[in-house]
Amino acid sequence: MITLTVDGKQVQVPEGTMLLEACQLAGADIPTLCYDPDLKRVGSCRMCVVEVEGRPGLVASCVTPVANGMIVHTESPRVVEARKVILELLLARHKLECHTCEKNGNCLLQDYCYRYGVTTSRFSGEMPKFTKEDPNPFIERDYDKCIMCTRCVRACEQITGAKAISVAYRGHHAKIATAFDGNLADSTCAFCGQCLMVCPVGALTSKLSKGKGRAYEVEKVRTICPYCGTGCTIELNVKDNKVVGVTSVRDEELSPVNKGALCVKGRFGWDFINSPERLTTPLIKENGEFREASWDEALDYIAEKLKAIKSEYGPDAIAVFSSARATNEENYLIQKMARAAIGTNNIDHCARL
Amino acid sequence: MAQEMRILLKHADQINPESAEDYIRVGGYKGLEKARGMDPRAVIEEVKRSGLRGRGGAGFNTGLKWSFVPQDIEPKFVICNLDEGEPGTYKDRIIVEKNAQAVLEGMAICGHAIGSKKGYIYCRGEYPHLVQLLNKAIASAKACGVLGDFDIEVRMGAGAYVCGDETALIESIEGHRGNPRFKPPFPGVAGLWGKPTVVNNVETFACLPYILVNGADWFAGIGAPNYPGTKILTLTGDVVNRTYVEVPTNVTLREVIYELGGGIRGGKKLKAVQVGGTSGAFISPEYLDTQIDFDSMASISATLGSGAIFAIDETRDIVEIVTRISRFFEHESCGQCTPCREGTFRTREIMERISSGKGSIQDLKNLELLGKVMKDTSLCGLGQAAPVPILTTLKNFGHEYKRKLI
Numbered sequence: 001m002i003t004l005t006v007d008g009k010q011v012q013v014p015e016g017t018m019l020l021e022a023c024q025l026a027g028a029d030i031p032t033l034c035y036d037p038d039l040k041r042v043g044s045c046r047m048c049v050v051e052v053e054g055r056p057g058l059v060a061s062c063v064t065p066v067a068n069g070m071i072v073h074t075e076s077p078r079v080v081e082a083r084k085v086i087l088e089l090l091l092a093r094h095k096l097e098c099h100t101c102e103k104n105g106n107c108l109l110q111d112y113c114y115r116y117g118v119t120t121s122r123f124s125g126e127m128p129k130f131t132k133e134d135p136n137p138f139i140e141r142d143y144d145k146c147i148m149c150t151r152c153v154r155a156c157e158q159i160t161g162a163k164a165i166s167v168a169y170r171g172h173h174a175k176i177a178t179a180f181d182g183n184l185a186d187s188t189c190a191f192c193g194q195c196l197m198v199c200p201v202g203a204l205t206s207k208l209s210k211g212k213g214r215a216y217e218v219e220k221v222r223t224i225c226p227y228c229g230t231g232c233t234i235e236l237n238v239k240d241n242k243v244v245g246v247t248s249v250r251d252e253e254l255s256p257v258n259k260g261a262l263c264v265k266g267r268f269g270w271d272f273i274n275s276p277e278r279l280t281t282p283l284i285k286e287n288g289e290f291r292e293a294s295w296d297e298a299l300d301y302i303a304e305k306l307k308a309i310k311s312e313y314g315p316d317a318i319a320v321f322s323s324a325r326a327t328n329e330e331n332y333l334i335q336k337m338a339r340a341a342i343g344t345n346n347i348d349h350c351a352r353l
Numbered sequence: 354m355a356q357e358m359r360i361l362l363k364h365a366d367q368i369n370p371e372s373a374e375d376y377i378r379v380g381g382y383k384g385l386e387k388a389r390g391m392d393p394r395a396v397i398e399e400v401k402r403s404g405l406r407g408r409g410g411a412g413f414n415t416g417l418k419w420s421f422v423p424q425d426i427e428p429k430f431v432i433c434n435l436d437e438g439e440p441g442t443y444k445d446r447i448i449v450e451k452n453a454q455a456v457l458e459g460m461a462i463c464g465h466a467i468g469s470k471k472g473y474i475y476c477r478g479e480y481p482h483l484v485q486l487l488n489k490a491i492a493s494a495k496a497c498g499v500l501g502d503f504d505i506e507v508r509m510g511a512g513a514y515v516c517g518d519e520t521a522l523i524e525s526i527e528g529h530r531g532n533p534r535f536k537p538p539f540p541g542v543a544g545l546w547g548k549p550t551v552v553n554n555v556e557t558f559a560c561l562p563y564i565l566v567n568g569a570d571w572f573a574g575i576g577a578p579n580y581p582g583t584k585i586l587t588l589t590g591d592v593v594n595r596t597y598v599e600v601p602t603n604v605t606l607r608e609v610i611y612e613l614g615g616g617i618r619g620g621k622k623l624k625a626v627q628v629g630g631t632s633g634a635f636i637s638p639e640y641l642d643t644q645i646d647f648d649s650m651a652s653i654s655a656t657l658g659s660g661a662i663f664a665i666d667e668t669r670d671i672v673e674i675v676t677r678i679s680r681f682f683e684h685e686s687c688g689q690c691t692p693c694r695e696g697t698f699r700t701r702e703i704m705e706r707i708s709s710g711k712g713s714i715q716d717l718k719n720l721e722l723l724g725k726v727m728k729d730t731s732l733c734g735l736g737q738a739a740p741v742p743i744l745t746t747l748k749n750f751g752h753e754y755k756r757k758l759i
Contacts (some may be wrong), residue, residue, distance in 0.1 A: 174688030
């Protein structure tokens, strides 16, 4: 075990622990932008810098291993000054339109500027002009708000494995881009939106939820994605009794199957819920026209027809085709019904959505 | 009168640097032979005892660096840093052009000491002729059988200054974007492809054969005791002799500029000297009697760095020079960490504002604050050193900034 002192408080942590975790254990609230517990650390945003006595510069706590006898200051004047300057540098490249930004109220840059009283930047000058329309139905890319934390790049590689985006160009001109700086649709992007999930600012947002309600306006209802049998945990964002978006639950306890990761359907395929075209009652076709029916009537009608076909042509005249949108248990039941009740092995499945 | 002391460059232009035979004729590969007759740990001890410190700029004890390499992990790698991108520095090019075989021998000595069979030379993209030269030199050494089972491969950079940082260099060899890694882990423990790797500068490797042949005590007795040996300096700017010299490390800046450098052109007065390359400190003439060794330079808040000596005369506009330097760093920042990516861009903006007569006193304050934070928080040496020319000129030549303000 390693013993160190954080803001006057002694803590013991196992060897190999990073300072960030040790400081958190000691109760310190360290601001981070590029750090994400599910992604490989890069130590690049430098927001988490702390002062370690005897070290010449400030150290990035997320990538600095603890050492015995370290005396650490997490909010010393030197640390606060550095964090303020870093925030001002980020602010100077960030298109400030919080009043219309989807991430207003749910933005780390905003939170930290509030925390450290950074209202304007002393380093304002030329702004980046990265923004261009990305023609896709799902992901809004506004890199004039990007702070280059590269969480999206790492999520794409390390969670989804798509490797659709990376850092292109250098220095202040560096930006997140697909290969050859093109559109997402022409890349290996699967539109899973894991990049949206990890983006700490308003650079990546959902086109489908745009203007429909911000994080603090919606009620979050935790549920299971209805799309396939995997059973991913999702969070329906509900405003005025309407679903206006889907977000992830990253807590492993609450989202044991997917830990926040979703696919394009789970994250973006929710607009059917409030669609006027959605079927809400069974329909029976009579004389070439559909008419509404009750469930009892519809089920009786189906059972009667199945029985008639079976008695006239035998059970193998019937085939049952199930859906990937049903759960494993439901799929088990339908095959059981096919085999035991109808008496046929003609059972199949659409395999995937 | 200060004199050159040529060890690495003793046979410059007298031997063909591509030819192992030529090099052997003047005593080459004796150091490697001697090292291979020794226990690897004894070689490390010998290098440690010689006091040799890294010639790339950081000045870390070479033997000590090698001693951190774990013995039980295979494979291990030796990398020679020939990504000489520091403006005003060309000593590694000179060493390769004059004495390439000594570099190969030094790498093989290191390979024996740390238990590595594979070396890479990472050559600056702007030195394509050296790639050819080195490949021929390696072929010649292999043909003579002197390298034994130690293999050396030349890899070429693509013109990024930041790849002079050992971890960015490693990323580049691995085929990635040349972004520096955070440390620890240091390359000695987890370097190329995650394996233990020693990265040393060309000049460091070239010293090794002579240390092995003549002994640690001989080397430790040359120049300044804390940074012994010779150092190859490259003189640029307003000196009469814009050339390179190999000198013992206890010569003073005055001797370098006024004796070996022949003084300032046109009989003008010296205004400032920048030591160690573009990221070095600007020193005012009052410190000219300081020795060039690493610790003496550090004592006046300067760095010996790569050994570039850039002298400017009294007629030069120091703000304009620093503005040009700030453009260089803006261009060379990899863009990974916030303080360097944004800081080099904003310092360039502010410097241009001041230089064009549009700056304010607030700009000077902002510049100083930004420089301090960049130094304190940047991920790698580039961002940490980029503000040094600004901070040192603000301190030593502040009046030149102030007279340009509105």
